[in-house]
Amino acid sequence: MEILIASSVGVLTAAGLYLMLRAQTFPVILGLSLLSYAVNIFIFAAGRVAPGMAPILDPAAIGYVDPLPQALVLTAIVISFGMTAVIVIMALGAYLNSGDDDVDAAGSDISGGAG
Amino acid sequence: MILSAALSFAIGCFALALLLNLIRLLTATTLPDRILAVDTMVVNVIALIVLYGVKSSSAVNFEAAMLFAMTGFISTVAFCRYILRGQVIE
């Protein structure tokens, strides 16, 4: 089980980064989404997981899933939603302003400067 | 005994169904077909959640099932609207 979760985190991270490295607006956004999935699972897993635990207080429970990482993941999900929305609109703005979908090479650095 | 066998059978069926959906999703040639595959996937997932609830005798995931149904519906409509109209909200 642990190996499944860990490898999922790894593949999500790798896929997210690979998409980010495409350096075009939309893949970057999707890559960031994947990264945020990866980290959400990672946080959750950091509380050590086991199926069959009780999520709600219950006298009959044999044990609980650590609630704190879950709360942290919830916070992280919300924040990353806000951030995704922002970068989506920014990407739109960049595309509409420049007509260019690339995130790379936003304007050249090299210009004359003699005198 | 027979119940748990039937349960395992049902869970296996829906899990297999999910994999079939995935194959459909990846091999489809048209967008509506892919959306259909995902929509079916959501329904199968709901089944899985429900069956897992039976298995673990817990009712805690029924809200999740409810929301899966709701969100699955809405994203399918959104995807179709995107294909048809471009603008999801007009």
Add this chain to the structure above:
Amino acid sequence: MNHLIIAPIVLPAVLAGLIVLLARRAMLAQRLIGAVALLALLGLSVVLLRQSGEIPAQAYFLGNWPAPFGIVLVLDRLSALMLVLTAGLAAVIWAYAVVTGWDRRGRHFHTLFLFQMMGLNGAFLTGDAFNLFVFFEVLLIASYGLMVHGGGTARVRAGVQYVAFNLLGSTLFLFGLAAIYSVTGTLNMADLAVKLAVLPPGDAALIRVAFALLLMVFAIKGALVPLHFWLPGTYAAAPGPVAALFAVMTKVGAYAMIRLGTLIVTAPATEGLWQAYLTPAALCTMAVGAVGVLGSHSLPRMVAFAGIGSMGVVFLAIGAGTPQATSAALYYMVHSTLATAALFLLADMITPAQGRDDVQGRGAAASGVMAALFMAAAIAMAGMPPLSGFVAKLLVLDALRDKAALMWSAVLLASLLTILGFARTGSRLFWKPPTDVSPAPAPDNPGAIAAVVALLAAIVGLTVFAGPITAWLDMTAQALHLPTGYIAANALPGVP
């Protein structure tokens, strides 16, 4: 409990909420609320600064939950210092934005500005590692908004990179925090220090990875090479006053490094962990900054690189890890924040329309007053006497005397390149006769000039009162390096 501690966070949030609710379209009301907020924040920060000198550290237990179970705010000298720096800087920059009309060039400037204050203050006050993340996000998202305030192709495109890079940083932050929680079972920073001291050796490697990740996060915020690539484009493209406010944003990274670094530095597992990476990276940062100052074609970019270079010096001092070096780092931080901000405001005034073009070849674009102000700010930034840059540089050099040969030559060479760069730009900007394509110099805006003068006055004050200020900072640094007061304020169960 001292409710004033939460005020720097809630006050801007409530006032910003009020603007959204009531004054969305009324610029005058927005400005009025903004003025009230910034003055109140300045006053609050000063009061808290005075209090921080009386008690080593005061905790504010949010929700009345004991530490480490709830979230704690901790006011100590360091956080108070950052509050005052932020509030002072923000007040000046806000005034600048109002008198220059920057606040009218897009929607929600005042709201975003207040939320930015909330984020910064929250980050400086929190005693909880995850809460630090949350307030990093608050200040970042507000900064995204401010960065693209006013729109424009270059700005928005740079904005995408800025946001994407920082989102990567935020993700990394979460990885690090989760790993820390997984190993130690706590998020409270003081509790972390206590638990790290008795961490089983078998966990050492994992906790080191976790803190190494956090170091990288703070390095991104602080523009430590090679994680600085987001900064030049962002700062150069941001509206002038926003870039000036961002001068304090890189310091958030440095602040977090000092705050957490001094708490974990004595633990066996993490001893010397950050320092090992900081020193070489800081040397590179200084080099990249200095070379960038000499090699930039536009004024805002040049200032951005000067800012990177100054962060290099700060990180070098933090990396030394002694109380004296920390004190020097703090002085340098305050100084470079003010100097960077002043230069960004000047850059905004000098190249108001197309700040991103090659302004150096264009010839005199500004008046004598501007030239004088620019010169003063550049002197401060380059670390030349008689302004605080020189004092700061001496303090850092003195603190780094154990490795004098390398450190001193690095710092001094970087200074030289910076001086050359500013001299080159300054002489071209202000001395070269105007050419046909030069825009007519913009008429001086007395309010804007007053804002720059205020920052320079603070720099002068920092110089003249260097004695008492450094004495205060020395005490701050000592408290940081022996954080018993900080830990005691958290009243952790089972910890004396």
Add this chain to the structure above:
Amino acid sequence: MIRKIFPHPCLSALLAVTWMLLVNRFAIGSLVLAAVLGTVIPLMTANYWPGRPRLTRPWAMVPYVALVLWDVILANIQVARIILFLPPDQIKSAWIVVPVDLASAEAITLLAGTITMTPGTLTADMTADGRVLLVHALHAPDPQAVRDDIKSRYESRLKRIFE
């Protein structure tokens, strides 16, 4: 007045019942809340539901639903058989045009939905006014029969409920 407080009384009742089902536990408090929600939510959403559909025989709904459910079960087996055993080239799909005599939008929608839920057929489109439905049949060697079946089995019953 009452019309204002309860723009859609049936909806209100339905909501209250649903609330009780959601809470899944009978208590006075829940009932009070159900009543409150049954009142408030239709008020909140009244703007989004202009007009009030006329239900002349609401009780006729019950047998109709039962009929549909039964058809769903029966015909599903049929579809399963087609999927499993009928060679794909022998499946004779057909487009069927179904003119509709229903007046209210709610009734037409219900008919269209029923057609989709009952196996073998699926409402694919309709005219803008809803007077003609475009139905796709999975395997209909005799399209005419399918149309007649739809009209007699479902449309007539809906007509009775709504008109």
Add this chain to the structure above:
Amino acid sequence: MSLALIAALPFLGALLAGLTIRFGRTASAASAFAVTAVALGLIVPHIPDVLQGKAVQTQIVWLPSLGMNANFMLDGLGLLFAILILGIGLLIILYAGFYLSAKDDWGRFFSYLMLFQGAMLGIVLSDNILLLLVFWELTALSSFLLIGYWSHLPQSRRGARMALAVTGSGGLALIAGMLILGQVAGSYDLSVIVTQKATIQASVWYLPALILILVGAFTKSAQFPFHFWLPHAMAAPTPVSAYLHSATMVKAGLFILARFWPVLAGTEAWFMIVASTGLVTMIWGAVVALFKHDLKAILAYSTISHLGLITFLLGLGTTAGAVAAVLHILCHASFKAALFMSAGILDHAAGSRDMRAFGGLRRLMPITFGLTLLATLSMAGLPPLNGFLSKEMMLEVASHTAWRGNTWLVPGFATFAAMLSVGYCLRYVAHLFFGPVRRDYPAPPHDPAFGMWLAPALLVAVVVVMGLAPMTIAGWLIDSAASAVTGTPVQTTIKLWHGWQNPALYLSALAFGGGFVILGGWSRLSGAWQSLPIPDAKQAFDAGLGALTALAQSVTAALHSHSFSRAISIATVTICAVGLLAFTGADHSAGTLPATPIQAVPAALWLLLIATLCASVALHRDRMIAVLLIGVVGLIISVGFAYLSAPDLALTQITVEVVTVVLLLLALNILPKHSGPAGSRARHLRDIAVAGAAGIGAAALCYALMLRAPAFAPISAFHLAQSKSGAGGTNAVNTIIVDFRGYDTYGEIIVLGIAALLIIALIDGLLAPGPARDRILARLPHANPTGEAHPMMMQVATRLILPFALMIGIYIYLRGHNLPGGGFVAGLVFAIALVMQYMASGQEWMQHRKRLNYHTILGAGVLIASATGLGSWFAGRPFLTSNYAYVSLPPLEVFELATASLFDLGVFLCVLGAVMLILESLSKLGLAARKGP
């Protein structure tokens, strides 16, 4: 009067000069003059003490922890320099009053001049070497301003920058040297340092400190090979040249040599470096001076030569050498300042500084001729002028000096230098004033007004009188200065005639004879000189600096090419490397927790996830498919959360997912539908490697953590224990969110709110006139929208679905505290329900029926959350302290009222408002595109 005040006076003068310009040019000059005079006058009362060998001190604490204090000291050396600075300063101001034209900005000029004066005075009065450094760098800055005074001239700007570059770098070396010195001596106070000779010279840091300090001194004093900046500084107005580049600033380096003479001199290294450099500079400066044509260039190179002379004398490390050096400092200041002023007069009167344009001015400008002649002859070392005294002393000292056992080398070179000096002096006078009167002067030559020649005349008077009565005029000053330099009381006898047995006399005569020979053969020598391939230092410097700048530019551009993907790659690799290093730096014990056995369903989900991820990477270029696949990924993760008993996460994940999908689709409608190929095969491989490394790192860390038993009981044990009794809820996740860590949630909803505002602002900006708006309007609508916008069936169905969806939202909100759910999910459910309604009926339709503005909802959410938090203040509790009570209200059963629920309501409103604002404004953008221009 306090020394600090005296040191501060010129700065006050700088301010005054800048302010009084409002009252006219004269007022500005007069204020500068007056302040200088006052400062000089204030020095006078201290003279008796200084002459008695008592140093006058003023101490002001500034930065004690660093040892940097405003400590001032006036001793003999300081006095000599102070008198030079202020005395010549007075004359320069006087002269400048006539030299400057009406077009010049007098206020700026005198401000800068006084700024410089203050810096210079500060150097010589500093007791604290850190303070000295402050003033030192200030002289560099003020001279930068003064050289660049005529900023419209490119040579001024370049000269200023060059001076700053050279002296600035020297200054940095000096800082390092001084710091080392201070560290070794244990104090930064001169008065302490000078007592530490033995310690300092025994330290291993002696040589580095010495070299660094010498670099500082040599750059400032234009010693070979750092001399090249000085001729280019001549672009400055002549009064500046006279003041800075002959009398004062260039002597600052010599001042440093003299200041640290007691502790640094006397070693082999000192002698070898300082004396040799001085000698070489002396000769090189004289050679170049001989062949220059520009008056100021000649004077500049002669200054270099004379500075070399003084350096040489100080380098000897003997008392006699020190005395000679001090004497020559004074002499050189007097005749060289006079010469610069006369050069300025010539420039003014005859309109050129090119020697070849002159000749025969003897009769046309008799006063100038007289002054120049006397000053030049003094420079040549002709008795009875003061230059003779010091040159004689130099030759005397040189004749006793052996260089590595060689007894003729130093005297020989010294005499040779003296000969060259005589040569250029004779040429200077001869070529300017003698010969036939010409007809082609650039302007009709004439003597200047009285005021303009008054200042040089006074200096020439000093030259003459001091030569005749050296002891009376300057003996006291030389003695006290030399005493201060050597640290021992010195009683010199300076006289014109030392008797026939004095070897210097013969050397001097030899020099004069040689000088005349040089004058005679000048044209031939000049021809030979011009044909020599002498590298031009200025060109080399320019090329060097240019290359440095170009290098900086290309390095900066190459490093920061805006390449986002490269930045991300570098960051990722760095992070992975640092993480790995951190891991290997300490022990790690493998985890001991038993691994949970893998079951079929999670395995199937895992397979599904991995396959979908691979597909989404492989197919990502079709963006719509990518969104679909990412949606599936989110779905699987939600199921995973549900499976792992985290229903709250599952609910949140799935609801956020659908909103995100809608958001992405809205954006994709405007963005390109396909991604272009990103780069070469090599780049793909690189990206795969980078991403793969990060993935492996993340997976490994995750795996290691999961199997490792926690070292301490996690704080969540408290949360579980207190959830019901302390926070009044059975859903610990929810009680953490709204209570234990409600403050995090507070921050989180603020983030969401800011996101909404930011997006509104951005979209507003995009719809404002500009390229973005043009592009939106010019954009073709969606390929071809088909069908009706709002199918009737959907419209009707949503009438029924909406109320139920809202009720589910309310249900989820209400139960959140005890069961999975809560304000956040509820807000999203509401938002999703509204989105459904928007999709069914369209924005316009909704606009007319919307009851509440989303802005209002958002603002209310923030305020309610804040107010709930603040409410606890009234109970004397900290922000966000919750309270709950069980309320009994018959006939209802007992139910719970918790303030945390109110906070959750704030969360709910915030989420709803923010999400709807975001989606609404984004769809506005798309509709604008649809409507077209």
Add this chain to the structure above:
Amino acid sequence: MSVVAELVIAALLGVGGLFGLIGSYGLLRLREPMQRLHAPTKATTVGVGTALIASALDLVWVTGAVSWHEVLVAVFLFLTAPLTALYLAKAHLGRTINRNEVPPTGTGADWAGFEATPDTPKP
């Protein structure tokens, strides 16, 4: 739990699983896009519905309390399935099916899915 009840639930579960599988299988097997639309909208829905009923019954027999949540989920799925199908069919009609294959309405009006929307000029 009575054997009968167990058998009933087991049967429901088996049938539900089968229908779910058949629906997804049909998605792969059927050739034409419109045919594929039939499989999941029905078979799968029935499959899930059956599973839900089984779950509800199971809870009744295990705990004795009636659970209506399953019913609500099922109702929701039944309510939305026709809409999903309609939209997917429209997507096919609009994007993948040649309009000649579709019979005319027989009245003057065209199918809504083929109507040009008045506010949008077709390029």
